[in-house]
Amino acid sequence: MSLKANSVTRKYGNQKALDDVSFELKEGEIVALLGPNGAGKSTMMKIITCYLPQHEGDVWVCGHNVISAPLKVRELVGYLPENNPLYLDMYVREYLDFVAGLHKLGSKSKTRIEEMIHQTGLEPEQHKKIGALSKGYKQRVGIAQALIHDPRVLILDEPTTGLDPNQLVEIRQLIRNVGKEKTVLLSTHIMQEVEAVCDRVIIINHGKIVADASTQEIQLLNQTSRIISVEFEGKSNFQLLKQISGIVEIQEEGNGKLKLFTQSEIDLRSEIFHFAVAQKWVILSMGYEDQSIEQVFRQLTFEV
Numbered sequence: 001m002s003l004k005a006n007s008v009t010r011k012y013g014n015q016k017a018l019d020d021v022s023f024e025l026k027e028g029e030i031v032a033l034l035g036p037n038g039a040g041k042s043t044m045m046k047i048i049t050c051y052l053p054q055h056e057g058d059v060w061v062c063g064h065n066v067i068s069a070p071l072k073v074r075e076l077v078g079y080l081p082e083n084n085p086l087y088l089d090m091y092v093r094e095y096l097d098f099v100a101g102l103h104k105l106g107s108k109s110k111t112r113i114e115e116m117i118h119q120t121g122l123e124p125e126q127h128k129k130i131g132a133l134s135k136g137y138k139q140r141v142g143i144a145q146a147l148i149h150d151p152r153v154l155i156l157d158e159p160t161t162g163l164d165p166n167q168l169v170e171i172r173q174l175i176r177n178v179g180k181e182k183t184v185l186l187s188t189h190i191m192q193e194v195e196a197v198c199d200r201v202i203i204i205n206h207g208k209i210v211a212d213a214s215t216q217e218i219q220l221l222n223q224t225s226r227i228i229s230v231e232f233e234g235k236s237n238f239q240l241l242k243q244i245s246g247i248v249e250i251q252e253e254g255n256g257k258l259k260l261f262t263q264s265e266i267d268l269r270s271e272i273f274h275f276a277v278a279q280k281w282v283i284l285s286m287g288y289e290d291q292s293i294e295q296v297f298r299q300l301t302f303e304v
């Protein structure tokens with residue numbers, strides 16, 4: 001097991017930022033930690049990386065406890081904190097050399113710096129000051145420093161926030177490549193990122209885990225409220241479909257195309273078919289829409 005959190009609780013004053021959080025990450029998994037602002041994601045990451053102690057529970061990285069063996073854990077973990085704090089006045093190579101020194105890489109430093117510059121695609125900007133780099137290249141420097149000591153587990157706190165669409169694609173590709181060799185836990189707000197990059201999703205809300213499943217499984221959660229797309233031939237008063245129990249809203253998209261928002265334990269398609277036949281409506285197509293992670297996320301973390 002690369003990472004194990006067991007009943008972790010962390011308070012700030014009276015507020016529980018993490019409340020009895022448990023999960024495990026297998027070697028080589030890329031897992032998204034998803035949750036609204038203030039859910040406790042950064043707090044969890046700071047505990048895993050030994051920046052903050054938990055009040056209750058235990059965390060192990062590759063079998064080493066974060067409280068009793070923090071130096072060993074720091075060797076095994078690479079961390080890109082939120083907002084990627086960097087020394088803007090340092091040159092890229094100078095900074096990586098500085099970080100390699102912190103990890104006491106000694107004679108390995110030079111080779112690791114070259115490898116990191118190559119792996120993170122920093123070659124074109126390697127001779128610049130960090131302050132002169134675009135946000136995308138700054139993120140690459142942040143990822144390079146997190147990887148320089150060849151950790152087995154990588155913790156990335158919102159690694160793609162603020163990037164433009166091209167930079168997003170490039171950094172995601174980089175994370176996917178890194179994930180072939182390492183266990184990665186990343187936090188994000190971007191649902192497409194989860195679908196594009198992660199094998200598994202842990203959703204956290206108010207310091208508690210509300211879902212932990214594979215990316216495919218999570219899309220199948222909350223099967224009771226799903227959307228059915230139907231296309232009818234011609235025009236009619238399709239709002240009559242509301243007479244079917246379980247259809248809660250109908251969105252008409254023109255040309256006989258509808259989205260039916262359902263709230264039902266049972267499959268409503270056959271009822272819709274019989275209803276349509278009784279009305280003499282011709283159905284051209286009908287099917288459930290794939291539930292997006294975004295829908296599941298909103299259902300699990302929505303505040304009334």
Ligand code: ADP
Nearest residue numbers: 012016017035036037038039040041042043044
């Ligand atoms: P997330 O990363 O999911 O946005 P955080 O872990 O940063 O959430 O925060 C969880 C909760 O703990 C929030 O309500 C936040 O305001 C609170 N919190 C985080 N850090 C501190 C701190 N140093 N002092 C007091 N409260 C904090």
